Amino acid sequence: METKELAFQSFERNQSLLESINRMLIHLRLSKKGVDDKISVADINASKQYISDFMTKLEQLVSTAQNNADPLIGIDLRYRNLVRKYVDAKSKKTQFKSALFKSSPQKVLELINSDTAEDRIKLIDSLAEFRKLVQTHGLSDIRELMGEI
């Protein structure tokens, strides 16, 4: 794969993830206050599903990545980098403090299906921190595709 093609594939993956995270975060924050979020139930469910599927796969990949000698197979170079960045971020305890980074992607799967106010806050914190990681990771793809001013 060309570098540009690899960057585009990664851009698409990040973009879908960010769209789902942004939609979920706005929904969680506004519904907590009883304000109409103008997002359809179908869109919320699709975002939940996308995040859940991503976290399920991430959980599997992280367990491989944490065993240093095992290769990450069936995924492209940029995806492998994202998995290893997440593993690395888990060790930066002052920078990444949410449940997702203290625990594992499995935790998000529990939080996203919970109705308690406490879990909702933990989910917001986890998604907001993960969004930062994905945005930082995606920067090099966008630079590859569009260049810089």
Added chain:
Amino acid sequence: MDLILKRSLLNFKRELKAATTIVTDKPVPAELNRLREWILSAYKNIEDGLNQLEYYIGLNDSDLHEDILSNFSSLQTVFRIISTKYLPAIYRNHDNDLLALKLLTWLHNEHSQTKNQPFFIQDGDFSILTGVGYPLGYYLPVISQQGLLFLPLFFHEIGHYFYKAHKPEMDALVQELQTKLGVILQPPFKSNNQVAKDQADKAQRIVETWYEWTQEFFCDAVGLEIGGKTYLNAFSYYLRMQGQNSLQLPEKNLANSSHPVNWLRIKFLAERARRLGLIAEADALEKSWQKIADTLKINEEYFGYYSPKYHQAITETIDNMLVEAAPVSFGDYVTTATGANSSYIQLIHEAWDNFESDPEQYDQWERSIVRSLLKNQI
């Protein structure tokens, strides 16, 4: 913050309107109509997203600012990608694009995966930009846009789209291959010393690199399947004079590289070509690369990234990937009857035959045939 958000939103809407006007007003050939429709639909989605953001901004809730900024940035990135990668194909479309557009229209219509898919061509080195729900972007050098000889390189590029169209199945096949390579690379005895650790790290790099390499070998097989000997010729002529880097790369450049060494690709292509009955062509191909390697005094060396021990697993994987993608076969389009250039594949075969038999007169032949083609006489 509210003022920054409101002003930025207004500016974004202004740019979106201007871009939409360009797409609506610019005349394009029929081959680009699908692209035009796709861009207008994508711009409409962005407009809907901006209207939703306008609502959130109007709530004056500072708790939402971070989410609004991220949403805004996300929409802006998509808009800029479309405007830098796709819009220029409409805005700067040129008569010279027509030959490649016609070939690609034919190629897309021959495959269920690409039928009705919007696409475009742009200037650049031969490559493709594919995405789920995005138009296919084919890049080719300006100099190749008006000729026939190197168009078969698109047959490799469309392989990348086939991979994406069948991604779950393809990824599973590649994962299976990587598992087999991992087993082959396992040391017979496990130990905990530094040498063993270095070996394990290298095996990890080799196995991971094969995710990208397998896709390239698959795309070469697709190129050969569709283009036959014309793909062998185009691929070889395009790459064989790049010097020693086409034949051997330092070990550090192989780790996590996007492409296998070209010489190794030639060897796999030649072997597959023989299986397709292109025996003389395969022999000539390998001989020409060996000659260049001998002249440059370079021997085959892949530093463990390739070994004959991997060969069977790789070939079986590529065979299975080809079954999944089901590209058309050049054999169904090539006829031995002279002057019966009723297909693009036949025409490109005749182009290479002409070039190889009389390179001096080739340009004249090509100009005349391309002129007829563009007037729809072929």
